[in-house]
Amino acid sequence: MNEYQPGQIVYVIIRNPHVQGVANVQEAAVVNDPNSPGKVALFIYETYYPLNDEVAVYPTASEAEHAYSEAFGLSDMGTYYG
Template sequence: MENQSFQAGDIVYVFYRNPHTQDVANIQEAAVVHNPEKDGELALFLYETYYPITNELALYATEEEANQAYNYYYGNN
């Protein structure tokens, strides 16, 4: 999905890896917001942290889309 199609206020779904257990990934809901550190840019707000939105992030508009991608990449074992 093209990240440029999102606007501040949108709710998106992302894969989030636990920083303490790197082999565990979960789908998390996050908010697209105006980046407080860079005027005119958007950021992802997740767990009280702002993440710049880059092409390296896979953002999904619905939880269903995120679940389908998760099952594709991580399997449904």
């Protein structure tokens, strides 16, 4: 995950924790991880998330939209970017 630098804007597919089966493409900021000096994290919805190999991160919204479409089999996602 060394390819990401603080200040970058990336896109992730994130599930809504309150509604089962709902996910969307979300803009995220790469930031210095306040809990792990020397590492970076994703900052989404006022929360820090670990940036590791378990998170699918896309450099552009269109790449994230394509992955979303492939994963969920939808042609019109109605995505939201925060």
